[in-house]
Amino acid sequence: MAIGIWLTVGFGIALAALAVRDIIQRRHAILRIYPLVGHFRYLLESFGPELRQYIVTSNDEERPFSRNQRRWVYATAKRQNNQFAFGTDQDLEHSEGALVIRHHTFPLAQFHPGDAVDQAGYPLPSAKVMGAARERRHAFRPASIVNVSGMSFGALSGVAVEALNRGAHLAGCLHNTGEGGLSPYHHNGADIVFQIGTGYFGCRDEHGAFSLAALQRTLDSGAPVRALEIKLSQGAKPGLGGLLPGVKVTPEIASTRGIRPGIDCKSPARHGAFSDIDTLLDFVEHLADATGLPVGIKSAVGDPDFWETLASLMASGQRGVDFITVDGGEGGTGAAPLVFTDRVALPFKAAFPLVYKIFHQHGLTSRVTFIGSARLGLPDAALWGLAMGCDLINVGREALLAIGCIQSQKCHTGRCPTGITTHTPWRTRGLDPALKSVRTANYLIGLRRELTALARACGEIHPALIGLERLALVENGYRIQDLQHILDYAPGMGLPGVAARGELDELMRPLFEDRLRTPTTQVS
Numbered sequence: 235m236a237i238g239i240w241l242t243v244g245f246g247i248a249l250a251a252l253a254v255r256d257i258i259q260r261r262h263a264i265l266r267i268y269p270l271v272g273h274f275r276y277l278l279e280s281f282g283p284e285l286r287q288y289i290v291t292s293n294d295e296e297r298p299f300s301r302n303q304r305r306w307v308y309a310t311a312k313r314q315n316n317q318f319a320f321g322t323d324q325d326l327e328h329s330e331g332a333l334v335i336r337h338h339t340f341p342l343a344q345f346h347p348g349d350a351v352d353q354a355g356y357p358l359p360s361a362k363v364m365g366a367a368r369e370r371r372h373a374f375r376p377a378s379i380v381n382v383s384g385m386s387f388g389a390l391s392g393v394a395v396e397a398l399n400r401g402a403h404l405a406g407c408l409h410n411t412g413e414g415g416l417s418p419y420h421h422n423g424a425d426i427v428f429q430i431g432t433g434y435f436g437c438r439d440e441h442g443a444f445s446l447a448a449l450q451r452t453l454d455s456g457a458p459v460r461a462l463e464i465k466l467s468q469g470a471k472p473g474l475g476g477l478l479p480g481v482k483v484t485p486e487i488a489s490t491r492g493i494r495p496g497i498d499c500k501s502p503a504r505h506g507a508f509s510d511i512d513t514l515l516d517f518v519e520h521l522a523d524a525t526g527l528p529v530g531i532k533s534a535v536g537d538p539d540f541w542e543t544l545a546s547l548m549a550s551g552q553r554g555v556d557f558i559t560v561d562g563g564e565g566g567t568g569a570a571p572l573v574f575t576d577r578v579a580l581p582f583k584a585a586f587p588l589v590y591k592i593f594h595q596h597g598l599t600s601r602v603t604f605i606g607s608a609r610l611g612l613p614d615a616a617l618w619g620l621a622m623g624c625d626l627i628n629v630g631r632e633a634l635l636a637i638g639c640i641q642s643q644k645c646h647t648g649r650c651p652t653g654i655t656t657h658t659p660w661r662t663r664g665l666d667p668a669l670k671s672v673r674t675a676n677y678l679i680g681l682r683r684e685l686t687a688l689a690r691a692c693g694e695i696h697p698a699l700i701g702l703e704r705l706a707l708v709e710n711g712y713r714i715q716d717l718q719h720i721l722d723y724a725p726g727m728g729l730p731g732v733a734a735r736g737e738l739d740e741l742m743r744p745l746f747e748d749r750l751r752t753p754t755t756q757v758s
Contacts, residue, residue, distance in 0.1 A: 263638045263652045266664035275640075298564070303612055304635055310680035311636035311673035332708045333614055338693030345686065351745055355405060355675075356682040360603065361698050361730035361738045362625050364461060364528045365556045367601035371526030373556075374460055376603075376626060378407045379698065380616070380681050382674075383607050383630035384429045384463070384532070386414025388478050388487045388499075389645075390634075394654040395419035397637045397667040401674020405682075410628065411436075413465055413476070413501065416452050417490040422671075426459045428452065429532070432475060433501035435491035444507040446524055448492065453525060461528045461557070462521055464514075466505070469561040469608050471570035472534035472579040476501035482648065484657060511543050515553040522556070530557030530603070535585035536578070541592045549596040558593075559628065560586045562608025582608035583618065587721045590623040590728070599623065600731040613684040620685075621702045622721065623728040629681070636677035637670040695742045701729055 249270065256262075256269035264272040299307075302318070309316035345351050358379045365373030382402045387395045389412065396419040402409040403423030411420055413431025420426060430437060430444075437449035453459050467473060478487070478499040488495035508517045514531075522529045535541070548554035562582025563575075580588065586606060593599050606624035610616050611632025619627055631639070638652040645655040653665035689697040692704050702718035703725070709715055718725070730738060 260666035260669055263664035263666070263670075264640070267651065267653065267661055298609060298631065299635065299641060304641065306612065307632055307635040307677060311677040313676050316680070333618065334706045334708055334714070335614070335617065335688065335692065336704045336706060337691045341693055342690040342695065344690055345683075351686075352683075354745070355679045356686045357406070357745060358682050358685065358696060359738070359741055360625050361696070361734040362600075362603045364603045365522075368522070368554060368556055370522055370528050370556060372460070373528060376408060378405065378678070378682065379620070379625070380405075380611075380627050380629060380678055380685075381408040381427075382410060382424075382633050382678075383628035384410035384412035384427075384465070384468075385630055385634075386412030387417035387419055387490055388414040388482065390655055391650075391653055391657055391662045391665070392417065392419045392486070393662050393665045393667045394634070394637060394670075396422055397665065397670035398633055398674055399424045400667060400671030401633075401636075401678065404671060404675035405678035407678055408460065408626075410463065414487070415490040415492070416455060416457055416459075417486075421455075421457050424458075426457050427461045427463050428459045429463045429465050431465045431501055432503065432505050433491070433499070434507075435493070438492050446520075449521075450524070459527065461530065462525065463557075463559060464505075464518070464521075464529070464531045466531055466533040467561070467579070468532070469534045469563050469579055469582075471574045472536060472563070473503060474570060474574060475503040482657060487657075511540065511547060515544075515547060515551075515555075518555055519553050528556035528603075530555050530559060530605075532559035532561060532605075532607070534561045534563060534579035535588060536580065538588055538592070541589050545592050545596040545598055548598055548601075554598075555602065557603035557605055558589065559605040559607055560589055562586075564608050582606065582610070583622075586619065586622050586624065587723070591722070594623075594727060600734065611681065613681060613688060616681065616685060617688055617697055617700065618705060618717075620697050621700050621705055621717070621728055622723075625698065625730075629678075632681075633674060633677065636673050638665060638673075696738055698730055698738070699735065701726065 253269040256265040256272065259265065262272070264275055306316050357377065360376040360379055363373050363375045382398050395417060399409050399420050399422040407424065408427050409420065409424040410427040411429050413429050413433060413435060415436030416426065416428060428436070434442065434444045436452045437445060439445040439448060480496050480498045483493065483495050483497060483499050485495045491499060493499055508514045518529045560582065562585055563579035564581050579585070590599065590604060593602060603625045604623055605626040605628055606619035607628040607630070610619045610627045611629035616627045634654055637654065639654055640652060642651055644650055648656050648658065650656040650661065653662040656662060685697040689695065689700060692700050694700055702721065702723050703716065705717040707715045707717065707720065729735070
């Protein structure tokens with residue numbers, strides 16, 4: 235009896251010690267928020283692959299990100315082994331529309347851990363200087379083709395925003411604020427793209443209208459804002475305004491957005507500062523003249539006439555946008571009605587070619603920086619976007635996975651189990667921005683590393699130089715369909731112009747000189 239009592243006491247002490255350790259440690263948000271119980275998640279995850287051989291789902295069935303995709307992001311963010319063994323588990327011979335990348339028979343030599351390029355974080359600068367074509371005073375060349383997409387403070391917790399910003403700074407990436415304004419959590423080093431939404435948060439007067447003076451105060455706050463993005467719509471809910479319930483409008487969020495705390499925060503469905511394409515271009519030039527910054531637009535794609543008219547006006551006059559962010563209908567972290575998330579706006583792989591070809595027909599593609607957004611944060615998806623003509627790739631939900639998101643899909647409830655999309659203190663305390671910022675940087679650099687490896691496998695020094703002729707789809711019956719043919723791209727479409735390619739080669743060659751053409755032999 236005495237032995238049993240002592241065993242029980244000892245077991246209780248061990249559990250209490252483990253609970254204290256879980257609460258104190260900072261590596262795992264789940265364990266800090268759910269001490270003891272959180273271990274079951276890792277236990278189930280550890281034998282999940284074996285369990286799934288018999289029941290539940292396969293590695294590629296879950297959406298929006300499959301288990302294999304999440305495993306790659308998690309391992310990359312933690313600098314763990316992100317390799318996969320025993321060959322692919324995809325049925326490539328019978329999968330309708332499986333992507334195949336045509337490698338070069340004589341690829342460029344690859345890099346290895348410890349190489350100078352590895353130590354430098356696989357720098358992949360943009361082929362274009364954003365704003366240079368229209369001679370903006372503060373035109374610049376983005377240092378990374380992979381950047382963090384717009385996700386607002388309010389939709390995300392402060393610690394999540396801080397982790398993303400600090401991580402983007404470590405990786406040398408841009409960080410888009412989202413439409414919720416420039417918060418204190420954005421002041422952690424990363425270069426900023428300030429998004430102007432229909433609510434004009436961070437640039438509004440007391441009546442909610444756009445205010446250039448308020449925008450200038452925001453720009454003077456100390457954060458390194460490099461560009462302005464006018465959000466026309468987003469993939470999660472195109473054609474709808476936003477709503478942040480009053481219970482979520484904390485004093486800190488209210489201060490950031492320029493609104494009153496505790497009151498429902500509503501974003502209109504459309505802008506009040508302009509009413510059509512002509513006045514939109516006037517607004518763009520007004521912002522660019524006043525600030526000197528490159529100014530662009532973000533939009534999901536529905537009406538092709540909008541893009542045709544925009545391109546026509548830009549081609550025939552002196553006004554124009556410096557960059558275009560195309561958001562696919564499958565993108566977005568925002569909460570929205572199911573019919574909008576599922577059925578409104580074209581998916582990215584249909585939307586982007588529509589826009590790009592219109593601008594190509596008007597001879598404008600070299601004057602505009604194109605940014606892709608919508609589930610492009612995995613190497614194959616990012617390469618697909620770059621081959622279609624994207625100059626930059628924005629990652630959103632994949633970056634959230636890197637800081638601990640487990641795809642519980644409770645973003646809109648305020649009960650996010652990892653502290654990312656909630657403002658409940660006992661949930662957000664589990665997310666340590668110092669640790670998660672490093673994981674953000676690891677993921678962003680890891681994505682650039684794999685894009686570099688893919689480029690070199692295809693015989694190029696930069697992934698933006700891989701054309702659509704290198705990509706194909708495998709259809710039933712073993713038929714191969716070239717993406718260049720499917721998308722009706724002429725040879726060379728989607729690639730940077732001759733001048734941009736020359737500049738890119740000049741930038742990249744010193745970094746890769748020792749591994750341009752000479753095969754290397756590794757001796758152990």
